Structures are given as C-alpha cells and as structure tokens.
C-alpha cells in the first residue's frame with residue numbers, strides 16, 4: 001500500500017465528462033489499496049474568468065486580499081464537483097479547502113508562499129479510508145485570511161503535500177502526455193522524454209515549456225520529491241522529473257524558445273569604471289530583471305552595452321536609463337522588441353565539448369544570425385530575430401536529437 005498524491009490541472013476537470021474521467025483514474029488507484037490525496041485546479045478558464053469579473057468591478061485593480069478571496073472560489077467548485085463524482089461512483093471521499101487541509105502561508109496575497117502544512121486533518125481523513133480532494137493554489141495566513149500561491153500554484157500545492165506527507169508517488173496530470181524535447185506542435189521530430197532532472201526542467205520551464213510551474217519544481221528539488229508528468233486523457237507513462245537522470249546519447253534534453261524578450265543597447269558610453277554599476281543598479285531599483293549582458297570592447301574611450309530584459313519590462317528599463325543621462329554620458333539608447341531567445345538545455349553538455357559549436361553550426365546552416373550568446377553549465381542561449389524563432393528551434397533540436 002502506498003500514499004499517492006495526484007494533481008489534476010484545469011483542463012483535466014473542465015467539464016462533467018472530464019471530471020468522471022479523473023474520478024475513475026483516482027478510484028482505480030484507491031481500489032488497489034492505496035491512500036490517495038488529490039489536488040485540483042479550477043475548471044478550465046475559471047481563474048481567468050474570475051480575474052475578468054474583478055476587472056469589471058474595479059479596472060484599476062482590486063485589493064489583493066479580495067482577489068484571493070475571489071480566485072480561491074474556482075478551486076472550491078472543482079473539488080466539490082470531483083468529490084460528488086467519486087461519491088456517485090460509490091467511493092468514500094472528502095473535499096477540503098486549502099485551510100482545511102492545513103496550508104499555512106505567508107501574507108503575500110496573490111503570490112503567497114507555503115510556510116507549513118499541518119497534516120493532521122489529511123491524516124485523519126486518510127485513516128478513515130477517505131479519498132481526499134484538496135483545493136490547490138490556496139492557503140491561509142496567520143490572520144486567518146485566504147491567500148493564493150500565484151498562477152499555476154496548484155502544482156506547488158501537490159508537491160508540498162507529497163513532501164510533507166512523504167508520499168510514495170506524486171503525479172501531475174495535464175493535457176499533454178509528458179515533457180518533450182521541443183514543442184511537438186512546432187517541431188516535427190520532438191519526442192517525449194522518459195526522464196528529466198529538476199535543473200533541466202527548471203531551465204525549460206523558464207523558457208516557456210509550461211508543463212510544470214517553476215516553484216513546484218524548485219520545491220520538488222528541495223525536498224527530493226520525484227514527480228511524474230502525465231496525461232489525464234491517455235493512460236500511458238509520462239515523464240519522470242528527479243535529481244539525477246541517466247545521460248542520453250543526445251547530450252541535450254530539449255530546445256525551447258522565449259518570445260518575451262527585448263534587447264536594449266546603450267551606445268557610446270564612456271569607457272570608465274562604474275558605468276555598468278550605475279546602469280544595472282538603476283535597473284535593479286526599478287525591479288527590472290536583466291538576462292543576457294554584452295559589453296563591447298572599448299575603442300576611442302567609448303563602449304556600448306547591450307542587455308536583454310522581459311518584453312513587459314522594456315519600457316520601464318528604457319525610461320530608467322534615460323533618467324541617467326545626466327550622470328552617464330552616452331549617444332543613444334535603442335530598443336529592439338523583435339528578438340527572441342532560443343536555448344538548448346541538457347546536463348550532459350557540462351562534460352562534453354563541442355555542444356556550442358554544433359548549435360552554432362545548425363544556426364549557420366539555417367542562415368540565422370546570432371546577436372548575443374549566453375551560457376550556463378546546462379544551457380546555451382542565443383538571441384536572434386523573432387521571425388526566425390521557430391526555424392531556429394527546429395534546426396538546433398534536430399542537430400542534437402535525431
């Protein structure tokens with residue numbers, strides 16, 4: 001007998017038919033004698049719809065406390081409906097809201113962090129042989145106010161339960177059947193991975209391969225919770241996410257693209273100490289996240305600095321730089337939003353030479369010019385024109401994964 005935590009995303013419980021499908025998956029494991037704790041998200045687009053309703057009332061933005069009160073309602077609907085389906089199929093079940101399941105969080109409304117789970121209620125329900133259905137994405141702070149964990153937070157709820165209950169298995173069900181080497185809708189040769197490490201998953205998740213929420217992967221890594229990402233619609237094994245994964249011959253685990261990138265250049269800066277500090281200190285004060293940074297070689301006493309930021313922060317960044325024009329001498333600032341970042345990820349590249357050159361060759365063969373390059377131990381990223389993004393992903397993917 002095992003303790004299994006299962007999480008189902010919004011599309012998996014979008015309507016009555018899907019809810020019964022999920023109920024059957026749960027009951028199958030329960031009837032084998034397992035204890036089953038289930039975390040669910042709000043149905044379909046419920047959370048987005050609730051956000052739209054709030055905007056109707058106050059376009060300027062309601063208080064975060066009231067947003068949490070509203071958004072937590074989405075999961076209250078899905079847990080009760082799923083519990084009703086399980087009831088109807090003849091199995092004992094209890095649904096619990098976040099606070100009932102013991103989710104204590106900090107007070108950062110709409111982006112709260114879980115501090116601790118009091119597992120007593122969960123344990124009591126399990127000892128009564130009940131299937132337990134828990135509302136994902138929510139908890140309670142020390143003032144007894146409802147909090148939510150940020151978009152996509154139900155994944156984190158599931159991992160937190162698995163960690164604190166020492167579950168034997170944590171399965172994250174979604175509408176795709178696992179993690180792929182590239183977006184299968186865009187790259188013909190993309191294939192499903194059997195396994196991926198936490199670090200690789202984090203890199204791919206940041207790049208927009210949105211199968212798992214980042215925080216949930218960080219938490220899984222911290223507490224060493226092995227995850228399985230699998231489809232609720234097809235009964236077949238998914239992708240295992242864990243600490244160390246056997247090395248593949250292909251060296252890279254996946255390729256992905258991020259369109260939410262803008263590149264900013266400051267041209268004709270003085271080539272003196274403290275310039276980079278002034279620029280990036282200002283951006284830090286404005287809470288702009290800087291990614292790739294490139295500084296040209298100084299010539300005739302001047303230099304250029306180019307860096308990338310998330311597209312949403314681009315205007316803020318440019319205005320911030322312009323306010324520096326008194327203390328910082330430069331010719332001009334340019335903004336280019338028609339760029340994207342294409343990356344390959346794989347723990348194998350750490351110990352293998354030639355990975356970068358294979359990537360650059362693939363781009364060269366495809367006639368794609370590289371503006372910037374950055375590398376980490378397990379990732380190589382290039383900044384290119386946005387219009388070549390999909391072609392670049394396909395080219396670099398196929399250069400490594402045959």
Ligand code: ASP
Nearest residue numbers: 041047137151152153154
């Ligand atoms: N319902 C929440 C959202 O849409 C949480 C989740 O789905 O994980 O973000």
Ligand code: MG
Nearest residue numbers: 009010152155
């Ligand atoms: Mg999700």
